[in-house]
Amino acid sequence: MTKRFQVVGIGNAMVDVLAASTDEFLAENGIEKGIMQLTDMARGVELYARVGPAKEVSGGSCANSIAGIAHLGGRTAYVGKVKDDQLGAIFAHDLRAQGAVYETALAPRDHPAETGRCIVLVTPDGERSMNTYLGVTEFLTPADIDEAMMSEAEWIFLEGYRFDGPDSHQAFAKAIAACKAGGGRVSITLSDPFCIGRHRAAFAAMLKDHVDLLFANRAEILSMYETDDFDAALEQAALEIEIVVCTDGAEGAHILSGGRRWHVPGVPTKVVDATGAGDLFAGAFLWGLVEGFDLETCGRMGCIGGSEVISHVGARVEADLKGLFRAAGLI
Amino acid sequence: MTKRFQVVGIGNAMVDVLAASTDEFLAENGIEKGIMQLTDMARGVELYARVGPAKEVSGGSCANSIAGIAHLGGRTAYVGKVKDDQLGAIFAHDLRAQGAVYETALAPRDHPAETGRCIVLVTPDGERSMNTYLGVTEFLTPADIDEAMMSEAEWIFLEGYRFDGPDSHQAFAKAIAACKAGGGRVSITLSDPFCIGRHRAAFAAMLKDHVDLLFANRAEILSMYETDDFDAALEQAALEIEIVVCTDGAEGAHILSGGRRWHVPGVPTKVVDATGAGDLFAGAFLWGLVEGFDLETCGRMGCIGGSEVISHVGARVEADLKGLFRAAGLI
Numbered sequence: 001m002t003k004r005f006q007v008v009g010i011g012n013a014m015v016d017v018l019a020a021s022t023d024e025f026l027a028e029n030g031i032e033k034g035i036m037q038l039t040d041m042a043r044g045v046e047l048y049a050r051v052g053p054a055k056e057v058s059g060g061s062c063a064n065s066i067a068g069i070a071h072l073g074g075r076t077a078y079v080g081k082v083k084d085d086q087l088g089a090i091f092a093h094d095l096r097a098q099g100a101v102y103e104t105a106l107a108p109r110d111h112p113a114e115t116g117r118c119i120v121l122v123t124p125d126g127e128r129s130m131n132t133y134l135g136v137t138e139f140l141t142p143a144d145i146d147e148a149m150m151s152e153a154e155w156i157f158l159e160g161y162r163f164d165g166p167d168s169h170q171a172f173a174k175a176i177a178a179c180k181a182g183g184g185r186v187s188i189t190l191s192d193p194f195c196i197g198r199h200r201a202a203f204a205a206m207l208k209d210h211v212d213l214l215f216a217n218r219a220e221i222l223s224m225y226e227t228d229d230f231d232a233a234l235e236q237a238a239l240e241i242e243i244v245v246c247t248d249g250a251e252g253a254h255i256l257s258g259g260r261r262w263h264v265p266g267v268p269t270k271v272v273d274a275t276g277a278g279d280l281f282a283g284a285f286l287w288g289l290v291e292g293f294d295l296e297t298c299g300r301m302g303c304i305g306g307s308e309v310i311s312h313v314g315a316r317v318e319a320d321l322k323g324l325f326r327a328a329g330l331i
Numbered sequence: 332m333t334k335r336f337q338v339v340g341i342g343n344a345m346v347d348v349l350a351a352s353t354d355e356f357l358a359e360n361g362i363e364k365g366i367m368q369l370t371d372m373a374r375g376v377e378l379y380a381r382v383g384p385a386k387e388v389s390g391g392s393c394a395n396s397i398a399g400i401a402h403l404g405g406r407t408a409y410v411g412k413v414k415d416d417q418l419g420a421i422f423a424h425d426l427r428a429q430g431a432v433y434e435t436a437l438a439p440r441d442h443p444a445e446t447g448r449c450i451v452l453v454t455p456d457g458e459r460s461m462n463t464y465l466g467v468t469e470f471l472t473p474a475d476i477d478e479a480m481m482s483e484a485e486w487i488f489l490e491g492y493r494f495d496g497p498d499s500h501q502a503f504a505k506a507i508a509a510c511k512a513g514g515g516r517v518s519i520t521l522s523d524p525f526c527i528g529r530h531r532a533a534f535a536a537m538l539k540d541h542v543d544l545l546f547a548n549r550a551e552i553l554s555m556y557e558t559d560d561f562d563a564a565l566e567q568a569a570l571e572i573e574i575v576v577c578t579d580g581a582e583g584a585h586i587l588s589g590g591r592r593w594h595v596p597g598v599p600t601k602v603v604d605a606t607g608a609g610d611l612f613a614g615a616f617l618w619g620l621v622e623g624f625d626l627e628t629c630g631r632m633g634c635i636g637g638s639e640v641i642s643h644v645g646a647r648v649e650a651d652l653k654g655l656f657r658a659a660g661l662i
Contacts, residue, residue, distance in 0.1 A: 020649075053398070053425040053647055056387035067384070086417040086445070094384040114417070313644075316384055318351075 003184070004152040005101070006075045006290035010145075010175055011062025011159030012137045013080030013104075014116045015087045016275065018313055019054040021121035026129055031121065036130040036192050038164065039119075044133035047119055056087075057314035058094035059118055060137075061191060062159035064276045064315045068283025068305055070099040071317050074290060077101035077149060079175075083136045084108060087115040094316065104144055107136035126271030126310065134164065141167040142174045150175045151182030154290055155213070157282070158206075160191030160220075163199035176210050187213035189282055193223035200224075213243040213289075215282045221246050234261075243295065247281055247306065253299050264299035267307035276315025280305035284321060288330075297330055304328060334515070335483040336432070337406045337621035341476075341506055342393025342490030343468045344411030344435075345447045346418045347606065349644055350385040352452035357460055362452065367461040367523050369495065375464035378450055387418075388645035389425035390449055391468075392522060393490035395607045395646045399614025399636055401430040402648050405621060408432035408480060410506075414467045415439060418446035425647065435475055438467035457602030457641065465495065472498040473505045481506045482513030485621055486544070488613070489537075491522030491551075494530040507541050518544035520613055524554035531555075544574040544620075546613045552577050565592075574626065578612055578637070584630050595630035598638035607646025611636035615652060619661075628661055635659060 026033050029047065039047065058067075060080060069076040078095055082088030084106040095102045107113070116135035120128050140162070150156060156179045162168040176186055188211050190196055196203055203224060207214060214237055218230060225233040230248075237244040238256035247253045252266035284305030288298035304324050305317065312318055325331045357364055360381065370378065389398075391411060400407040409426055413419030415437040426433045438444070447466035451459050471493070481487060487510045493499040507517055519542050521527055527534055534555060538545060545568055549561060556564040561579075568575040569587035578584045583597035615636030619629035635655050636648065643649055656662045 048424060052428045053389065054421075054428075055645060056421060058384065090385075090387060093379060097383045097385075314386060 003154050004075065005077050005149070005154065007066065007069050007155045007157050007286050008077045008079065008149060008153040009062040009066040009157040009159070010079045010162065010172070012060050012116060012134060012161050013063060013082045013091055014060040014118045014132065014137065015091055016057050016059030016315060017048065017054045017117055017119045018057060018273065018275070019051040019119065019121055021051065021123055023123055026121060026123070031129050031131065033123070033129050034127050035194060036132055036161070039131050039133050041113070041133055044117070044119065044131065047131055051119060051121065055313060056090065057316065058091045059275070059315045060091070061161060061189065061279045062157060063095060064279035065157060065283035065286065066100050067095060067098045068280045068317050068321070069287045072284070072287045072321055074287045077103070079104050079140070079144060081107055081137045081140045081144060082115040083111055083113070085115050087117060091115060107139065111136055113138070120275050122273045122275070122313070126274050128273060128275040138165045139167070140165055140171055142170045145171050145174045145178070147174065147178035150178035151184070153179055153182070153184045155185050155187055155286065157286060158186065158188040160189055160195055160203065163195060163202055169202055172206070185212040186210050187215065187286065189215040189278065190220035190224055193219045196220060196223045207237070208240050211241050213245065214241045215245050215278070215285070217247045217278055218249070245285060245299065245302070247278055252303050253281065255295050255299050257295055262296045262299060264296060264303055267303045269307040269311045271310045273313045274310050276309040277306040279315060280309040280317055300328065300330055301325055334485050335406065336408050336480070336485065338397065338400050338486045338488050338617050339408045339410065339480060339484040340393040340397040340488040340490070341410045341493060341503070343391050343447060343465060343492050344394060344413045344422055345391040345449045345463065345468065346422055347388050347390035347646060348379065348385045348448055348450045349388060349604065349606070350382040350450065350452055352382065352454055354454055357452060357454070362460050362462065364454070364460050365458050366525060367463055367492070370462050370464050372444070372464055375448070375450065375462065378462055382450060382452065386644060387421065388647065389422045390606070390646045392492060392520065392610045393488060394426060395610035396488060396614035396617065397431050398426060398429045399611045399648050399652070400618045403615070403618045403652055405618045408434070410435050410471070410475060412438055412468045412471045412475060413446040414442055414444070416446050418448060422446060438470065442467055444469070451606050453604045453606070453644070457605050459604060459606040469496045470498070471496055471502055473501045476502050476505045476509070478505065478509035481509035482515070484510055484513070484515045486516050486518055486617065488617060489517065489519040491520050491526055491534065494526060494533055500533055503537070516543040517541050518546065518617065520546040520609065521551035521555055524550045527551060527554045538568070539571050542572050544576065545572045546576050546609070548578045548609055549580070576616060576630065576633070578609055583634050584612065586626050586630050588626055593627045593630060595627060595634055598634045600638040600642045602641045604644045605641050607640040608637040610646060611640040611648055631659065631661055632656055
């Protein structure tokens with residue numbers, strides 16, 4: 001029987017505030033380049049006052065992936081919390097306008113926090129340094145998880161960043177149980193090496209006990225398995241997870257499954273804004289998977305998705321991804 | 332004595348909601364291509380629900396010009412109303428981060444309207460069709476005009492769109508009186524042919540009695556002087572206004588002053604998003620003027636400003652305009 005959803009994602013709902021910046025600005029403001037740092041509202045406000053003119057674009061790592069799947073025509077839904085405010089309305093609009101189902105209850109207007117936002121500082125090399133004020137998205141609870149929706153998913157896709165939310169572990173547990181009870185499978189992205197450091201035991205238990213498909217990049221998988229040996233980390237992951245997919249920047253991606261391993265070369269692009277590269281890789285890969293393509297083809301689709309999104313400002317896909325897949329002979 | 336401000340602008344403070352669209356969508360939704368249409372909140376909400384994923388970028392015609400002057404290092408301020416809400420904060424941030432002074436009193440949180448926004452539908456040809464919900468910016472009143480600020484301006488720059496606000500005529504009158512009393516001069520942009528039609532007598536009186544420098548495009552000046560003869564319209568304007576500057580799309584701009592006339596050729600560009608072309612033309616022209624460049628050079632600067640802003644999404648300048656002026660041998 002066809003399930004209602006091919007992929008249901010759970011993540012931090014964020015609006016990105018994208019501003020051009022410099023290495024000097026990052027240094028002066030104590031911002032580590034290329035990673036995500038959590039800020040409180042006060043630090044977010046202070047930092048925003050210092051950055052130049054910006055553009056606001058819906059973001060959120062998992063939401064970017066889900067938007068990509070919706071763009072490709074996949075049946076997909078997203079779970080993540082915004083407030084009943086202007087930025088929340090923007091986030092909801094952009095996801096629904098792309099064709100994803102998005103029904104998570106809004107945090108009410110009297111909630112003390114606002115819709116989450118991420119100040120993304122883009123340096124001339126295209127690298128992005130993210131400063132995240134989680135806002136209401138921190139407060140996703142098990143009550144926000146609709147078990148019926150999870151049971152109707154072929155795959156759920158969990159965002160590692162959500163481990164920073166106080167009730168996220170229970171929310172994930174509820175989603176996983178409902179999904180698996182319905183015969184669905186579980187994918188996750190590690191999201192960030194420092195987030196792994198903050199929640200190492202929870203990540204380890206999750207990978208070992210529940211995850212069927214892992215997305216990571218080089219820094220994340222090294223952090224997860226506490227090693228400097230990339231191949232060792234990949235192989236260790238493959239021992240406990242059925243499908244391991246690890247991106248490696250311009251080098252493309254490695255896929256390990258069933259004792260086999262594939263390397264998919266990167267798709268060369270001029271990097272304008274690296275925001276969302278991993279997100280669109282995962283979105284395109286997942287779409288390929290649920291549409292029945294082999295893992296290597298899924299990897300090629302992922303690399304095309306990632307390269308499209310870094311060629312412009314913002315972490316949502318703009319070009320016609322199916323057209324790009326067609327041009328590459330993948331569909 | 333050096334005045335505090337070279338240019339003080341007064342206009343509608345808006346956040347642009349930029350979405351890719353098609354000619355079919357415009358037709359289906361009764362949107363006339365290439366112009367600005369006013370909507371109420373309900374129509375704005377309805378239309379927003381129908382458009383695809385969008386990007387939010389600060390806009391407002393005059394604010395775009397002022398941001399351009401600030402980008403060039405000019406001493407400049409902006410007057411236009413936003414609410415104490417998230418979009419208002421974005422608008423204020425982007426202007427101040429560019430270096431402009433922006434002190435207009437915020438509409439309070441309990442104001443029934445919100446910060447104004449403009450749904451800009453960009454068709455594949457780069458043309459933009461604007462659907463404006465004025466929100467609180469409609470309610471700029473004489474009380475929002477700081478006479479001291481106006482008297483400290485070498486030039487004030489008035490946005491024609493503001494004629495749609497109920498108290499704008501008195502607000503403009505107050506600003507003009509204070510500016511002229513301080514020895515300053517008055518520039519205006521006609522903004523839109525249909526806005527002229529809605530307020531023809533007020534525009535005519537303003538041009539005749541107060542305006543020293545007029546910005547218009549072809550459609551606007553033809554509408555203003557109710558003729559199909561472009562040269563006749565230009566010459567009629569030049570009879571009553573000291574400096575007349577009229578853009579003509581890719582053809583560049585015509586400048587008439589003191590019985591002389593110049594034509595400045597357009598700067599060829601691939602049009603990605605035409606939003607803001609006239610605004611940045613005016614901003615760059617005004618900067619040249621207050622910096623003492625001759626009118627023809629000001630016109631060349633204007634054409635470079637306009638061509639920069641249509642080469643990317645959004646109506647605020649992104650490239651280094653002074654660098655472009657230098658490359659063109661203008662500075």
